[in-house]
Amino acid sequence: MRRILYTALGLAAVGSVGLLLFAWSGLYSVAASRGHWPMVEWVLEFGMENSVETHAPNVTPPRLDDPDLIRLGAGHFLFGCAECHGAPGTEVGLVVRGMLPPPPDLSRRVSAWTDQELFWIVKNGIKYTGMPAWPTLDRDDEVWALIAFLRALPSLDQAAYRALAYGDVPAEPQSGEGVAMSGGASRALGACARCHGAGDRPPLSALVPRLHGQPAEMLVEALRAFAAGERRSGIMEPLAAALSRRAAEEVATYYAGLAPLPPTSTVQAESIGRLAAEGDAAAEIPACISCHDRQALAIYPRLAAQSARYLENRLRVLWYAQPRTPTQSIMVPIARRLSEQQIRDLSAYFAGLPPEQR
Amino acid sequence: MTGLQSMFAPMGPEAALIADLAAVLFVGAAVVLTIVVAALWFAMLGSSAARRGLAAERAVIVGGIVFPIVALAALLAYGLWVMRASVASPAASNAMRIEVTGEQWWWRVAYRDGDGRRIESANEIRIPVGRDVVLTLRSADVIHSFWVPSLAGKVDMIPGRVNTLKIVAKQPGVYRGQCAEYCGGAHALMALEVVALPEAEFASWLAAEGAQATDAAGETERQGRELFLAAGCGACHAIRGTRADGRIGPDLTRVGARRQIAAATLPATRENLARFIVDGQHLKPGNGMPPFRVFSAEELSAVVAYLASLK
Amino acid sequence: MFRTFLRLGAPLAWALHFLVLYGAEFLVCSRWGSQAYAAVVAGATLAALAVLVFVVRSTAAGTGFVDRVAFALGLMGLGGVLATTMPAFMIPMCVGTA
Amino acid sequence: MTRAATATGEYPNDLPRPEGELERLEAAWELPKGWRIVTAVNNTVIGYFYIATAFGFFVLAGILALLMRTQLAVPDNTFLGQETYNQIFTMHGTVMMFLFAVPAVEAMGVLLLPQMLGARDLPFPRLGAFAFWAYLIGGLVFFCTLFVGLAPSGGWFMYPPLTSERFSPGVGADFWLLGIGFIEISAIAGAIEIIVGVLRTRAPGMTLDRMPIFAWTMLVFAGMVVFAFPAVILATILLELERAFDWPFFIAERGGDPLLWQHLFWFFGHPEVYIIFLPAAGMVSMIVPAMAQTSMVGHRLIVVALIATGFFSFGLWVHHMFTTGLPALSLGFFSAASMAVSVPSGLQVFAWIATIAAGRLRLTAASLFVLGFLFIFTLGGLTGVMVAMVPFDWQAHDTYFVVAHFHYVLVGGMVFPLLCAFYYWAPAFSRRPLSERMGKSAFWLIFIGFNVAFFPMHISGLIGMPRRVYSYPAGLGWDLPNLISTVGAFIVAAGILVVLADFLRNLRPTLTKSAGDVWKGGTLEWLENHTYGARSVPHVDSREPLWTHPRMSEDVKKGRYYLPGTMTGGRETIVTSPVEAVPQYLMRLPGPGWPHLIAAVFTAAFFLLLTVKAVALALACGGIVIAAMIAWMWSSDPASAGEADIGAGISLPTYVAGPTHPSWWAMVVVLLVAGALYLSYVFGYLYLWTVSPATWPTTPISMPSWPVTCLIVSGVALAAATRLLGSSRLLFALALACGIGALLVGLALDAWTQWQSGLRPSASGYAAMVYANAVLQAQIAGVVTAMGAFTLARLVAGRLDADRRVVFDNLALLWGYAIGEAALGLLLTHGFPRVAG
Structure with missing residues (x-):
């Protein structure tokens, strides 16, 4: 018994010293240009597949055929994924082709994974491959949006893809000057209107907030918070970080100047209206409208005629959020006092409220 | 050995009776302890006669049964008599009634004026000297306990139950009290003050207390009031005479006149008011008020100026 | 069985008497008032004293260890019952039970 | 007690002790290494x-x-x-x-x-x-x-x-x-x-x-x-x-x-x-x-x-x-x-x-x-x-x-x-x-x-x-x-x-060479102490036997008192009567083993996993606990090994059943625990009624005639099983299964009737108390069912008969108690609202 133990310990020691010497010798080539030895490639792939299988969370995904979810995912895919993985009608960039391993064509590969496995890969990224993690680990709801899109991806042709990812924004500049001054398609990537709509056009997805007529101060603060990583979003953080302070103010002024959109629903329950207007002292829920009507500070968002699904989602995100910004510090504790039912009812209530009333 | 919050500084009849009882108990305990130690001493080192006496079973019966029964029966009778004096004497017909509700972690206080109108305040109870005051004690969330040692013993505030406590202050003064039942997080920071005023002074104070909030005097105060309302403070706090009518947090109609803030744990200075608005979670972790870091420095001082002007 | 009862009868009588006095205060006071409660106290106390006196008398002559212990427990029980009854004489009944 | 050891020098056992007796005793009590x-x-x-x-x-x-x-x-x-x-x-x-x-x-x-x-x-x-x-x-x-x-x-x-x-x-x-x-x-x-x-x-x-x-x-x-x-x-x-x-x-x-x-x-x-x-x-x-x-x-x-x-x-x-x-x-x-x-x-x-x-x-x-x-x-x-x-x-x-x-x-x-x-x-x-x-x-x-x-x-x-x-x-x-x-x-x-x-x-813990009686104490723990306690079990005739008999330590060590070795070859201890301490039975004790340890580990795991709401894992652990407990209990209650002479002409049986057996006493204590738990519940029920009688129903639900019938059937089956154990194995098994089944059905019917009446536990303190009764009854009934299954398994394995019946005796005690508690529960949850309403 004891002999076996010592032998095993000895072998382990010799093995580790050997490995260390091999690494020190520098004989192993890390060149991406050469590819892996077949044996190494097999081990890496085998390890990766099993690792994903083991770590994939045991959760029930939301409904992945939800068009709002797919559209939100599409918006991010264009900005965050298409560069390396390509997209319907777009080849993978030349630079990317030198990566090892080469990023797979997703329309073919995603069917090999379960929803949960895909979710885990997109959220956490994969070591040694260049696949990055989601910019924040706090927004599972956004990751699911992308998964919904990936499930839709194999069935998309170029036109359908463009409609989803660009909305009404032209995919390419229309003039030679446009191309010359801003560099091809990349300008459209950061266009707010792709997701949020503009003019009198509502956002493509009900999960995206309506910015029309919101106070400029609130919008600037939101972009600042996204850029600083205080407000968490894998979709908005990189976009906001790319905006200059001036650009942020300009875009905020633009949206603030738009006419508010009409209400999205007509549901108006009496009791929930009372909760919104008077709060519930016993449950320590303050009246929503004391901060969210037109007389309130300009740093607070207006909720009337906002999308109900966005509000619900936002309240749920706040429920779990670690408050970092001044307004989150106020809202997070309040959100946590709301029941799931109240979240749904209040969201529907505000979605149905004509903006001129509040 | 007197402090602001000591049972040895009785200023009310119940507290005085208990202080007397305590004195008897302490002397009695000292005597008994001396007897036991002396007996032990003699048992170990006494003369053989003393030790023989102590070693008899009769000594055990006398010292361990007869003496305790006699002493305890007398004490019990005395204790019951004090209790009877506290619970069985009805409050005078002109008694003042005040509702006190314990909340995590402050005290909601409500008076009734001559017309039976409810006048709400917080954390500071003013009472007339010499008059019976009947406190109606309730809880809004968990169990608290109302305790102002100089005036009376403590009584718990229990959800679903209404307890009462009669207090009388013998002389004007400020009597500190503190929540005595562990009520979670900031239990340590849940104090209150009872301010006893001469009858006439109390009457005029109560009349003033029931009025609407004083109007914002200067430009800064006016700006502060607008900010207060726009920032949503009124969703939780009431200031009578404005549209702030929240019932979640303390009524702020006379906050500028209070001696302390944050349930009698901070002097009511402008600095402390400002700190509580911005950083209340640090001063009193877990309290219901979120930090309001949405104000600029000038805006904050305007809000504080407005609050301080509410006297 | 009866012997066993006799041996633990004293503390059990005390416990039952205690429980009746405490439990009845709410039930009897809220329905039938303090007169009825006074009757309950008196009845329970007399019954408990009767049991205890019986235990003490029937074990007083015993010489065995168990009998002596039962006898002493009987005396203790008597003391306990009397102590428990004392507040009923000193504190007004049915105050604060509304 | 004919030859009780006294100062006159008469001892229960004679010297010299037979060759190998001490060694066998030590072997029986040997500690795992x-x-x-x-x-x-x-x-x-x-x-x-x-x-x-x-x-x-x-x-x-x-x-x-x-x-x-x-x-x-x-x-x-x-x-x-x-x-x-x-x-x-x-x-x-x-x-x-x-x-x-x-x-x-x-x-x-x-x-x-x-x-x-x-x-x-x-x-x-x-x-x-x-x-x-x-x-x-x-x-x-x-x-x-x-x-x-x-x-x-x-x-x-x-x-x-x-x-x-x-x-x-x-x-x-x-x-x-x-x-x-x-x-x-x-x-x-x-x-x-x-x-x-x-x-x-x-x-x-x-x-x-x-x-x-x-x-x-x-x-x-x-x-x-x-x-x-x-x-x-x-x-x-x-x-x-x-x-x-x-x-x-x-x-x-x-x-x-x-x-x-x-x-x-x-x-x-x-x-x-x-x-x-x-x-x-x-x-x-x-x-x-x-x-x-x-x-x-x-x-x-x-x-x-x-x-x-x-x-x-x-x-x-x-x-x-x-x-x-x-x-x-x-x-x-x-x-x-x-x-x-x-x-x-x-x-x-x-x-x-x-x-x-x-x-x-x-x-x-x-x-x-x-x-x-x-x-x-x-x-x-x-x-x-x-x-x-x-x-x-x-x-x-x-x-x-x-x-x-x-x-x-x-x-x-x-x-x-x-x-x-x-x-x-x-x-x-x-x-x-x-x-x-x-x-x-x-x-x-x-x-x-x-x-x-x-x-x-x-x-x-x-x-x-x-x-x-x-x-x-x-x-x-x-x-x-x-x-x-x-x-x-x-x-x-x-x-x-x-x-x-x-x-x-x-501190050097030992079971062989302790420092010994350095204070000159008078009680038995100062005898020389081994894994098996003292070599022989002394006869006690005073409160401080070591002071009364200065040579007792020596004599105990030599094996002059009772039970100087092992009579059955295993671990054993003398069981005496509760008041006078008269020897009644030589109880055989189990030695070291894994099952109780595994049961303990997984019982702890069961509760802690429940806390973090890992229900599936917790249930798996619960299954392991049950398996370990069966393994643990299976070897208990060994068949009689005949009479054993412990000295002084006292011959003790190595198998007893009924109130002489210590496990009967243990079961009675378990019943006291269960009774105290249930009485606490009854107190809680009545207490909540005094606080808020308004939540008690004004129109009580229908009389529980079917549950009562089931309880009566269960009781009859219990009585029948007690008699049938000696005569017919098949009928005994049938009575056992039917009786416990009837108990379970009765309890389930009652809970179901309450549910059918529209009463939901989260509605009020009253409703919660009604279902708490069901929870408590289910606990006891669950244990009765498990013990019943165990008893049947013993019967099939030939480890249960008219003489070797301790397992059934214990089940019968608990079963009878369960019927009583269920009846009390029906009386409370159905009777009290009628009286109070």
Whole structure:
């Protein structure tokens, strides 16, 4: 018994010293240009597949055929994924082709994974491959949006893809000057209107907030918070970080100047209206409208005629959020006092409220 | 050995009776302890006669049964008599009634004026000297306990139950009290003050207390009031005479006149008011008020100026 | 069985008497008032004293260890019952039970 | 008893003893080697582990105390945050009470009782080992929640609604409820073992009159555990049901009442103090006579005092609720009972003084701890009388005065005697005694430090400092007393360090060559001690047999007394009658094994996984527990091995059934536990009715005629099975299966009828209570079903017949009880609303 133990310990020691010497010798080539030895490639792939299988969370995904979810995912895919993985009608960039391993064509590969496995890969990224993690680990709801899109991806042709990812924004500049001054398609990537709509056009997805007529101060603060990583979003953080302070103010002024959109629903329950207007002292829920009507500070968002699904989602995100910004510090504790039912009812209530009333 | 919050500084009849009882108990305990130690001493080192006496079973019966029964029966009778004096004497017909509700972690206080109108305040109870005051004690969330040692013993505030406590202050003064039942997080920071005023002074104070909030005097105060309302403070706090009518947090109609803030744990200075608005979670972790870091420095001082002007 | 009862009868009588006095205060006071409660106290106390006196008398002559212990427990029980009854004489009944 | 051993020199067995007898005895009791020691079940081994674990928790909780004292050393300190402090004080109280005090005294019982009573081991060694391992694992995991910030912070008393789901979301409170509930069950298992051990495994001739005081205290202790712990177990069940499923037992808006918890908790919590104190007093009553070399003065009075304390202490619970606004007269009753309970304690103090006066007290380290105990405990008792005075308590309640009071009572009344016991009994179980020098320095450090730490708390409390505050403002006069207290706490810690150092230097646990009777004690634990206890079991004819028979040690060692070897080749102990200690039966005891250990590990895992809501894993662990328990029980109840001659012409059967068998007694105690639990429930039901009768139904649901019929069928089947066991195996099995089936159907029908009537448990306190009844009935019925299946399996395997029937006898007891409890439940839930409505 004891002999076996010592032998095993000895072998382990010799093995580790050997490995260390091999690494020190520098004989192993890390060149991406050469590819892996077949044996190494097999081990890496085998390890990766099993690792994903083991770590994939045991959760029930939301409904992945939800068009709002797919559209939100599409918006991010264009900005965050298409560069390396390509997209319907777009080849993978030349630079990317030198990566090892080469990023797979997703329309073919995603069917090999379960929803949960895909979710885990997109959220956490994969070591040694260049696949990055989601910019924040706090927004599972956004990751699911992308998964919904990936499930839709194999069935998309170029036109359908463009409609989803660009909305009404032209995919390419229309003039030679446009191309010359801003560099091809990349300008459209950061266009707010792709997701949020503009003019009198509502956002493509009900999960995206309506910015029309919101106070400029609130919008600037939101972009600042996204850029600083205080407000968490894998979709908005990189976009906001790319905006200059001036650009942020300009875009905020633009949206603030738009006419508010009409209400999205007509549901108006009496009791929930009372909760919104008077709060519930016993449950320590303050009246929503004391901060969210037109007389309130300009740093607070207006909720009337906002999308109900966005509000619900936002309240749920706040429920779990670690408050970092001044307004989150106020809202997070309040959100946590709301029941799931109240979240749904209040969201529907505000979605149905004509903006001129509040 | 007197402090602001000591049972040895009785200023009310119940507290005085208990202080007397305590004195008897302490002397009695000292005597008994001396007897036991002396007996032990003699048992170990006494003369053989003393030790023989102590070693008899009769000594055990006398010292361990007869003496305790006699002493305890007398004490019990005395204790019951004090209790009877506290619970069985009805409050005078002109008694003042005040509702006190314990909340995590402050005290909601409500008076009734001559017309039976409810006048709400917080954390500071003013009472007339010499008059019976009947406190109606309730809880809004968990169990608290109302305790102002100089005036009376403590009584718990229990959800679903209404307890009462009669207090009388013998002389004007400020009597500190503190929540005595562990009520979670900031239990340590849940104090209150009872301010006893001469009858006439109390009457005029109560009349003033029931009025609407004083109007914002200067430009800064006016700006502060607008900010207060726009920032949503009124969703939780009431200031009578404005549209702030929240019932979640303390009524702020006379906050500028209070001696302390944050349930009698901070002097009511402008600095402390400002700190509580911005950083209340640090001063009193877990309290219901979120930090309001949405104000600029000038805006904050305007809000504080407005609050301080509410006297 | 009866012997066993006799041996633990004293503390059990005390416990039952205690429980009746405490439990009845709410039930009897809220329905039938303090007169009825006074009757309950008196009845329970007399019954408990009767049991205890019986235990003490029937074990007083015993010489065995168990009998002596039962006898002493009987005396203790008597003391306990009397102590428990004392507040009923000193504190007004049915105050604060509304 | 024809040839009882007396001073005349007649012994039960003759010398020389046959060749190989000692070797066979040693082989039967051999300990597992190496790390397999964890499978050992000997009371001495488990006793060591038990005490070491309990003392370990004492040190851990003591470190928490030092953290708190550091925080409170100066006003407005920021050393610990609010939430951390709240968790720490909650854990300090909980760990000291549940993981140190009760297990420590139980451990002393496990270690000392068999030795003191002349038994070879406790009657159910595996049960004792199971209780220990469950406690160790559960306790460690519970303590570790502190390091990951998941510890409860609602105070050790866990008052709802603060601990309800609304005000304490998160798993901290669940850890308390499930963790502590589970450790209480382990304590009850130990208590059962102790009751049966004390009553049935005493040496021949050790009548109740000659039984050592320590055994008396452990008997009263265990009896109190049996009646007190079920109340808090019920309370934890109810609160966990409220937290997990929103059954509003304690929610006032829906007809519950927060005070229900306080009643149930303190019905346990006050006796708990005496549960801790009595065994400690029992140790003192052993040590004082030995140190003074004279018999205890007033031995019988002390026995009476112990029993009286046991009873009176159940009449005190409301004295923790003097400020809740209960009617004045009620408070008066409890004040009177609180006074009454101090008489027996005073009596013991004077009995110890008398004993010291009767002999000559040697000033050993143990004696110093006794003297320190007398001083501190007396002072604590006196402040106890003070807080029993209702008006005084209105001021002192929940202040540092009370903190001072109960530390004087508990540290004085339990920790000092425990340290005293370490110094006194170490030579019986260690190769070397502990160092007198170090013991004395430790005593002075602890004694002085304790008074420096806790005396000022009387003052800080009376000048207004409430308990459980993580911080206090300057300027209220609290600064100086707090600083002094903190200094004192560190002096105590230094004293405890000296004790630990002494353990490291001198404690050498052994079961073969202990230092022996260095104090010249008079009781049986000072016989030469082995894995099997003493070589032969002496005949006892006085309270201090070693003083009456100076040669007894030698004679026992030579094997002159009863049972000098092993009669059946395995482990065995003599079972005697409960009062007169007449030998009745030679009980065979199990040896080391894995199943009980596996069962303990997975029982702990089951509860802890439930806490973190890993239900599937928890159920898997539950399955393992059941499998392990079956494996454990399967080898129990071996067939008769004929008569065995233990000496003096006494021939004992090796198989008995019915009330002679210790397991019958154990089952009766289990029924008392279950009965106490159910009566606590009945109290809770009636109590909630008094608080909010409006939630009780005005039109009761239909009469439960079908459930009643089922219960009657079950009862008839029970009677039939009892008769059929001897005649027809098939009919017996049929009666058993049908009877238990009928019980289950009856209970299920009743619950279903309630559900059909539209009653939902979360609707009101009343509804919650109705379904709580169903939960409690299901618990018992579940155990009956499991035991029934086990009985059938034994029948099929040929391990159950008309003679070998202990398994069925035990089932029959529980089954009968289950029918009774179910009937009472029907009477309550159907009858009471009709009467009250």
